[in-house]
Amino acid sequence: MDFIRYLSELPPVKLDRLYESHFTCQAVLRSLPPIAKQYVLRLLFIEQPIAGETMRGWAKPEALGKHNAAMERLDQLRVLLETGGKSGKKDASYRLNPVFQQQLQRALSGAIGPPKDPLPPALASHKPSPADLNAYALKQWESLLLFLANAGAPGGERRGDQEPSKMIKGLLRRAGLMGTSDEGGVRISDEGFRFLLMDLYKQLWVVVREYVAEIEDQGLDGAQVTCFLMELGFYPLGEPHGVNRLSSLQKRVVEDLASVGLVYIQKAGGQSCFYPTRLASNLSASLSESSTWQPAEGFIIVETNFRTYGYTTSPLQIAILRLFTRIEYVLPNLVVGTITRESVNTAFSNGITADQIVAYLQQHAAPQIRQRVPVVPETVADQVRLWERDRNRVQQSRAVLYEEFPSQERFAAVVDYARQVGALLWQNPIERRFVASDGRHDDIRAFIRNQSRT
Amino acid sequence: MVNALKGILIECDIPMKQFIVSINDQLPNAQKFIIYDLDDTHLFVQPHVADMLQNKVKDFLDKITYEKPA
Structure with missing residues (x-):
């Protein structure tokens, strides 16, 4: 979850209210991809709708992908509104959201900074x-x-x-x-x-x-x-x-x-x-x-023998390490632990994934080993992933098995249907048997009924 | 007439399948849970054994991995 996702999930009415503050508008502008930023600035003082065709001309043909991504982002955030034309069609034209436009104009041309208060x-x-x-x-x-x-x-x-x-x-x-x-x-x-x-x-x-x-x-x-x-x-x-x-x-x-x-x-x-x-x-x-502020220096060193050293005094960081390592010593400025199958399995059962563990070790690696490539030794990263896969060696899914089809054609038709609705799990045309997921049973049953009637 | 059976589809590697089959073989006839042995890596089983199987597999894997004593 981040800011942009949050905004784009808001209903339009709420979003428009947020744009009534020029601070939000500036924040949104900052967060846009470069090409979208450019579009917004180009359109900033234009109050008429611009044809989508014209906008496409602003990007080189080979950058069409980026152009589309930018347009989509702007549309999601309701920075750009479609006006006139049939919506979604090629001849649609766009203009900036008037509220957004007005506030951003104010912010950029009026030089209004944050208010200053004299200190009592x-x-x-x-x-x-x-x-x-x-x-x-x-x-x-x-x-x-x-x-x-x-x-x-x-x-x-x-x-x-x-x-x-x-x-x-x-x-x-x-x-x-x-x-x-x-x-x-x-x-x-x-x-x-x-x-x-x-x-x-x-x-x-x-x-x-x-x-x-x-x-x-x-x-x-x-x-x-x-x-x-x-x-x-x-x-x-x-x-x-x-x-x-x-x-x-x-x-x-x-x-x-x-x-x-x-x-x-x-x-x-x-x-x-x-x-x-x-x-x-x-x-x-x-x-x-790009500019995430890392609050603290990294503190973890992972060795190829799964030993993990955490140079930290923070009870929080010790608690987090405890989630997936077996802590062996706690010294005043250092915790030593081992990554074991048991310890990561506890983490897995808590819903933590192997990738998250590796990413955490990587992000918080001590400065001394930052330069090392890869930061987390391959043996450790691979083993953690293997343990995760080992846990999922047997996969179970609720399913329905269909059998005794009267003819090969009918069987093929039903299997096709099951595949179309994305439910097909397994099939054997020779025995005329197939297995589909539980959720679609009603649909498939209806399909078979219909079929036997005709 | 087409017949539909509710159950659980199990998908796993070949050794694990054999392990599950052997559990099934050890049970008395009334408690056997495999409905169809579909192929090398797929089984179709009774719906109520899901948790039991999961535990057995976990115990089995724990037993065959060496854990360094603390």
Whole structure:
């Protein structure tokens, strides 16, 4: 899940509301592929529809694939609207979404930056440094992940020194990352295990999306929240912002998001202000996948003998390693574990895939072995994949077996039909038997009935 | 008249198939679960044995792999 997917799944009405903020428009513009960016800028000051034919002429014939991809993306995001002509036909013409167009014009020509607030003198002396903000953001976010990871570890969910707020727990549950265990406690779900191994940016969006949905369920204005989050991304880092000019909903968002580390709230002398952190700017700035901000240096070294060394003190990272390695020693700054068949099998049964494990080891490889090709030794990567395949050696599927067809022609016709509906699993024309998946039984039975009537 | 039977299609490699067949052979007649032995890599079995088979296969694979003691 990421920002663009999120936007393109929204209903048109909501999407148009989001474009009423020029911050969203800028964020979307940033996230587009280069060719689509160019189209938007070309069309920015044209208020008449442009024929699709003309637009196709902008791209060289050999770049038609890219052109189509760009057009599709723009269409999905409702940046480009089809007007006139029969829709979907060749003679369709396009224009920019008027709301989007107006806001982007404002943003680009009006030079409106994020609002600046003078810092109240009571707070000025305690201004946190960017490093402080980073550390704060990471600490908050890790405590959330740790809570989740501990909920999955045997022995209880209460080991973390800091519990996330009730609201955050609600979000995790909403997102399907946590369920209720048999004993009534919290239990991490398969989805949750996968969540732990995702990169930071994706994790962030999972939580934010649920947060917006939650706000909407309470009958509040979700679009305002999304716009505000986009806006946060354009605030310069380490600059304070007054709370007073925010609407009451925005104030609430700031308070809620402080607990996951998106913003840092400073209070003194009855006044308060907030600082967006790297996490917040990441929300919209890293829309292009290239610039993912890795919060921490890599720390894992995997050896060809399956030994895994993690140079870390973070309980979260130890908890994640514990998901798929057998931990052997825990030293003050180092955990040593082994990747074993048993340990990865536990991970598989939690819904984690071999590719995710390898990708995690790769992403968090220690700087010393970053240069090595491949980062994760082939023996280890291959063995983990082989173990996964071993688990799926026997495949079972609910199915229906059909037999005793009166003639070869009838048999062939039914098999053809089953293949067309995508249900055919196995066939033997000599014995006139075939097996099709369970789900399509009704269709196939109807087909056979029809056939025997004629 | 065409006949339709509900069950489970099992798809696996040749050794695994033989293993499943041998489980079936060890059971008394009343509990045999293989309906059709389709070919080298496919079996059609009774619907209720899915979990039992999965466990047996898992136990078998655990038994034949060496795990370094902790």
